[in-house]
Amino acid sequence: MATQLAPAPALPVSIEDVHTAHRRIADSIVRTPTLISRTLSQMTGATVYLKFENLQFTAAYKERGALNTLLQLSDEARRKGVIAASAGNHAQGLAYHANRLGVPATIVMPRNTPIVKVVQTQGHGADVILEGDTFDAAYAHARLLEAERGFSFVHPFDDPRIIAGQGTVAVEMLEDAPDIDTLVVPIGGGGLISGMATVARAAARPLQGVGGDAEWYPSKVTRRNGTHNPRAGDTLAEGIAVKEPGGITSEMVRALVDDIVLVSERSLEEAVSLLLQIEKTVVEGAGAAGLAALLAHRDRFQGRTVGVVLCGGNIDTRLLANVLLRDLARSGRLARLRLRLQDQPGALFNVARIFDQERVNIIEVYHQRVFTTLPAKGLITDIECETRDRAHLDQLVAALRAAGFDVRPVEHA
Incomplete structure (x- = not known):
């Protein structure tokens, strides 16, 4: 008689839970579009569909799980209110829907949270408490207030109700x-x-699930592979910069996710910039991590039909400007050239004449006479300029050198 295998243990969230969550929340969230990107498809060799979750009211998918959780609270729990620790999209999603449902919401944020996020969360009707210098300190304080005041704690990810709500993104995509x-x-x-x-x-046919993990916070990869790689940094993808994944989510990722790939800061910046240039849509660093994974691991996805979630669009405008300028510098369209000149009349004019001949626009000029190792009659001039592309920049540098100037590009990130 054949040996009968024991059934696999049930996971904390089932497909029925996700479909029930979708029916529960569908009337109160934006059904964001899933659109093909022909340009990104040509660039990557895959057929690329984008799910624009950055078009939710609070500009992130986090609303889904938060609302699914709120709608399952008892009347008493709703009366007492909810509490969360968050400095980002979870705070705004929970605050917005709690306010809409008449549920008091308290959000504990680290003291160094950007003021714009504090103001946005307060604008959704939440009571914001600034506590501690780290997320862990804010989290500990939120759990303390939960116990003291009888609040219901709403975890940003490690809760079956949250997970089921977030899964509704895939229901709509497919x-x-x-x-x-x-x-x-x-x-x-x-x-x-x-x-x-x-x-x-x-699904009725085989589908792969692949995670894009920030290179500076590879906690999901290290846990999956049983390795130890404690890294940290000021990543562009702060929304996924989690040092320790959840217990429930780790179990589900281990059972259901086919692969996790790391993405570098440069790939994240490239993805944010491309989405603005090609799709005319603003996406934060964490929200662009899926596309960054596709760009950085093209061989992994070539020939496949890929669905990428743009899961959030809350990026500081100054940071976005910096990302775009850095991308221009990498492509050669924006450059800083350092020239060694003799300190005599006409030196800068002769340089500018070559820029004019090559039809290169000069943006800024910086003279340096004091903080240099050159002789007293020597000087360094940095010129920021705008070119058509990398070939145009190379043509300019060649022309300057042909005229006898000592010139080199200043390295960019």
């Missing part, structure tokens, strides 16, 4: 683009990818 065979999802605490992988695994 309804709108049924040819998708691979989902590429930013992965931080794991709530979004756990919910979406639940939908992928339940």
Whole structure:
């Protein structure tokens, strides 16, 4: 008689949970579009569909899980109110829907949270408490207030109700683009990818689920591989910069997710810039991690039909400007050239004449006479300029050198 295998243990969230969540929240969230990107498809060799979750009212998918959780609270829990620790999209999503439902909301944020995020969360009717210098300190204080005041704590990712709500993103994607065979999802605490992988695994045909993890916070990769790689940094993808994934989400990721790939800061910046240039849409660093994974690992996805979630669009405008300028510098369209000149009349004029001949626009000129190792009659001039492309910049440098100038590009990030 054949040995009968024991059934696999049930996971905390089922496909029925996700579909129930979708019916529960569908009337109160934006059904964001899933659109093909022909340009990104040509660039990557995959057929690329984008899910624009940055078009939710609070500009992030986090509303889904927050609302699904709020709608399952008892009347008494709603009366006492909810509390969360967050400095980002979870705070705004929870505050917005709690206010809409008449549920008091308290959000504990680290003291160094950017003021714009504090103001936006308060604008949704939440009571914001600034506590501690780190998320861990804010989290500990939120749990203390939960116990003291009888609040219901709403975790940003490690809760079956949150996971089921986030999984509704995949339900809509696969309804709108049924040819998708691979989902590429930013992965931080794991709530979004756990919910979406639940939908992928339940599909009638094989679907892959792949997570895009920030290189500076590889906690999901290290846990999955059983390695130890404690890194940290000021990543552009702060929304997925989670040092320790959740217990529930780790179990689900281990069971359901096919692969996790790391993305560098440069790939994240490239993805944010491309989405603005090509799709005319603003996406934060964490929200662009799925596309960054696709760009950085093209061979992994070539020939597949890929669904990428643009999961958030809350990026500081100054940071966005910096990302775009750095991208221009990498492409050669914006450059800083350092020239060594003799300190005599006409030296700068002779340089400017070559810029004019090559039809290169000069943006800024910096003279340096004091803080240099050159002789007293020597000087360094940095010229910021705008060119058509890398070939145009190379043509300018060649012309300057042909005229006898000592010139070199100043390195960019």
